[in-house]
Amino acid sequence: MPGFLVHVGATVTCSHGGQAQPTVPNPRVMVMGQPTVTIAGPYTVAGCALPPPPSGNGPCVTGQWTVGTVRVTSNGQPLVILSSVGLCAPSGTPLIIAATQTRVTAT
Template sequence: MPGTLLHLGANVLCSHGGQAMPSAPNLRVLVSGQPVATMAAPYLVAGCAFAPPAGNGPCVTAQWVVAATRVFASGQPVVLLDSQAICTPTGTPLLPVMSQMRVTGS
């Protein structure tokens, strides 16, 4: 399924409202002047509001499990607006909200 590529400036949230950013974006490939995100680098989550009394939380990192199948940057699949990720330790998804709108991939 085609979608726009996520980049360093894309708005990505955890399910509890925390802001997520790529830990190591690909500096060689730029869209809208910013490095693209690849499936290889985990995302770091800050400001997650999930605080259970006893259990697993809040979201700290997230790893992409579904990304582009036809578009790669430095040999790694790029992350698309419709890609799927799982947060650690909660197991909830990341929610890509907004990205650049010029470059699409599948």
């Protein structure tokens, strides 16, 4: 399914409102003057509101994309797009792409 490419300036959060940032930008493909992100690079999560054990199984610390582009790759890795699927650790809740650029799409 096609979707807009995610870049390092995109707004990505955990399900509990924590801000997620990519740790490995992909400078080989730029959109809107910013590097894109491949699914191989983990995200760090800060500010997650999920309580630690025994009340919950959080807070979210990292995030990893599991599904990305199928037809477009960079350095042999799929890129993250708006419809990508990602999970946070240790909670197992999804990463949410709230906003990204709207000019470049990929499948």
